[in-house]
Amino acid sequence: MIAPFFLLAIALFILVWLGITDKAMRVLAERAGHPYHARGPRLARITVGVIIVLIAGYMLAPREWSEPPPPMVATYGPDSLWMGMDTTLIDRIGGEREDLVAYGRELIRNTAYYLGPQGTVAHLTNGMNCQNCHLEAGTKPWGNNYSAVWSTYPKFRERSGGNETVVKRINDCIERSLNGTALDSSSLEMRSLLAYMEWLGTGIPKGKKPKGVGLAELLFMDRPADPVHGEAIYTAKCERCHQKDGAGQKAADATTYLYPPLWGEHSYNIGAGLYRLGRFAGYVKNNMPQGASWEAPQLTDEEAWDVAAFVNSQQRPMRDLSSDWPRIAAKPVDHPFGPYADAFTEEQHKFGPFGPIAALNKK
Ligand code: HEC
Numbered sequence: 016m017i018a019p020f021f022l023l024a025i026a027l028f029i030l031v032w033l034g035i036t037d038k039a040m041r042v043l044a045e046r047a048g049h050p051y052h053a054r055g056p057r058l059a060r061i062t063v064g065v066i067i068v069l070i071a072g073y074m075l076a077p078r079e080w081s082e083p084p085p086p087m088v089a090t091y092g093p094d095s096l097w098m099g100m101d102t103t104l105i106d107r108i109g110g111e112r113e114d115l116v117a118y119g120r121e122l123i124r125n126t127a128y129y130l131g132p133q134g135t136v137a138h139l140t141n142g143m144n145c146q147n148c149h150l151e152a153g154t155k156p157w158g159n160n161y162s163a164v165w166s167t168y169p170k171f172r173e174r175s176g177g178n179e180t181v182v183k184r185i186n187d188c189i190e191r192s193l194n195g196t197a198l199d200s201s202s203l204e205m206r207s208l209l210a211y212m213e214w215l216g217t218g219i220p221k222g223k224k225p226k227g228v229g230l231a232e233l234l235f236m237d238r239p240a241d242p243v244h245g246e247a248i249y250t251a252k253c254e255r256c257h258q259k260d261g262a263g264q265k266a267a268d269a270t271t272y273l274y275p276p277l278w279g280e281h282s283y284n285i286g287a288g289l290y291r292l293g294r295f296a297g298y299v300k301n302n303m304p305q306g307a308s309w310e311a312p313q314l315t316d317e318e319a320w321d322v323a324a325f326v327n328s329q330q331r332p333m334r335d336l337s338s339d340w341p342r343i344a345a346k347p348v349d350h351p352f353g354p355y356a357d358a359f360t361e362e363q364h365k366f367g368p369f370g371p372i373a374a375l376n377k378k
């Protein structure tokens with residue numbers, strides 16, 4: 016931007032200088048009694064004026080007129096952490112795809128506004144936003160991000176015992192984490208969510224998972240997670256936002272939450288990923304209390320496990336899980352509902368210690 020400013024300044028200077036010399040020539044010519052020919056100087060001034068307009072126009076024109084759009088590449092390398100895509104690139108996508116990606120991102124951030132109990136599009140979900148659990152619109156390292164969705168689906172999942180598309184996986188979260196009703200696969204909303212996930216997966220090769228994907232897996236403790244210790248942590252570190260009754264706190268406009276609920280009728284149901292202790296502890300460790308991150312966690316692993324045990328011991332919506340995990344030997348160690356292929360109790364599958372179960376599964 017320095018060069019055009021410099022040129023503009025020179026052009027303005029020349030214009031002023033032409034004006035002054037023109038006036039001086041005219042005065043001199045009149046004093047000497049000669050006729051003064053103003054055409055030449057006027058032409059020069061018009062030329063310089065046009066140049067000034069061109070330079071100013073160049074400086075004011077939108078940048079993409081003069082610069083080619085940046086290539087659509089992901090901002091991660093194989094060894095660096097995936098930090099999401101540059102959202103200013105969304106404006107450069109163009110056409111229908113740009114609208115879909117932008118709306119998909121908006122739906123992740125403000126799900127309740129469109130699909131919640133008072134949703135403007137439909138009433139399908141419990142009032143939470145996808146972003147409450149998939150932080151920063153699904154782009155935060157170890158903040159349950161979507162980096163590997165496009166590169167790893169469709170894939171076989173043991174929970175359903177079948178091949179799952181992205182549509183199925185999204186509806187899983189709608190039916191479980193948002194305790195709601197599935198979105199039609201041809202709806203504008205579903206197509207937009209898919210477009211956003213695809214865009215987020217730009218540059219990630221098929222089958223690959225970037226570093227920082229999803230949630231961290233914490234090391235198992237040697238003891239069961241302790242809900243009584245967890246309650247003390249909850250009171251000290253969570254209650255001021257999520258409230259004593261776990262119901263969270265509504266935002267001023269009442270359509271969405273300032274602090275989402277952790278249990279009770281408006282929370283995720285017993286079939287949700289967070290209902291498994293390992294997923295909850297992994298989420299909380301790197302993301303809660305609000306402001307925590309993988310670089311600056313605020314809880315020890317033990318605190319994360321114990322607060323998970325407390326929160327997931329409270330009342331929440333039920334769900335029929337009888338057709339989940341059709342191959343019972345494939346149940347994760349922390350799936351808290353039998354029957355199991357091993358002899359450990361539901362209690363141990365819920366609170367741990369998980370080490371012995373994992374060791375047996377390995378054999
Ligand atoms: C209450 C928390 C919560 C909410 C709200 C939530 N999710 Fe999830 N979601 C999870 C958890 C936890 C997982 C990971 C489960 C696992 O790893 O087993 C997950 C996984 C996913 C995945 C698969 C990610 C992968 O890499 O395999 C997709 C896609 C997804 N969610 C989409 C959504 C969408 C879209 C919404 C909103 C309509 C949403 N989720 C709302 C908790 C939530």
Ligand code: HEC
Nearest residue numbers: 146147148252253256273274275276277299303304305322
């Ligand atoms: C300063 C306020 C604050 C504190 C303290 C806090 N949270 Fe949160 N929590 C939030 C907000 C805000 C979100 C939603 C994040 C978003 O939408 O970006 C959230 C989301 C969550 C979620 C996922 C969404 C849901 O409702 O299920 C869980 C689980 C959670 N917090 C657990 C905890 C635990 C456990 C603690 C204590 C160790 C804690 N939080 C402390 C503000 C807070």
